[in-house]
Amino acid sequence: MTAQEAETAARMFKALGDPVRLRLFSAVASHEGGEACVCDISDVGVSQPTVSHHLKKLKEAGLLTSERRGTWVYYRVEPSVLAAMGKLLTTADAA
Amino acid sequence: MTAQEAETAARMFKALGDPVRLRLFSAVASHEGGEACVCDISDVGVSQPTVSHHLKKLKEAGLLTSERRGTWVYYRVEPSVLAAMGKLLTTADAA
DNA sequence: CGTCTATGTTGACATATGTCGAACCAAGTG
């Protein structure tokens, strides 16, 4: 595993390395239709700006995408990235 | 996913959220016999104390175990934890 | 247009993190 590969992969793991982000991510992933409005998942125990901040981080890490539809903003998971991380874990030998 | 579950899982993701740790972890996992002496994996571009520091973090996160055999200290991966993280990723919906 | 609701952005601040050099411990060797 090269330094650059590690850098890229570490960004994704790091994004999930915060309890609030992990819960937000899980909430989006488990929500009906694979997407969730912010208002549906923002009861994680922190203030609303903090939720927004974490969602932005997850988006920057490439784990989520967002789309505004009218009043609400919907987040959905990026499936390919999920698969890549899982593979990296189960076949760490080959990495 | 409860706050406590998230806290526990996030610790593991966080541990892999640093490029140096990810490389160390990958190096141990991919090493012959599933274990590696520190001297075998310490060429990741940081000083040796830093390597030791990161290995300690990985150990605290439950991802690695260490054992001293004579002069050298050997690290090996904790397979169960790996499986748990992989499962958490691929079935984020059920989490 | 004005205003209300839903999100995002900014600024500030306390704490955590990654890094190193120096000092320290552990085992082997003379």
Next chain:
DNA sequence: CACTTGGTTCGACATATGTCAACATAGACG
């Protein structure tokens, strides 16, 4: 016992991170 090699711990420091309150923006709706 002194010396060397492998590894950890300590102390310090710069930077990153998580958090909030305050402010800003985007649509909806009258």
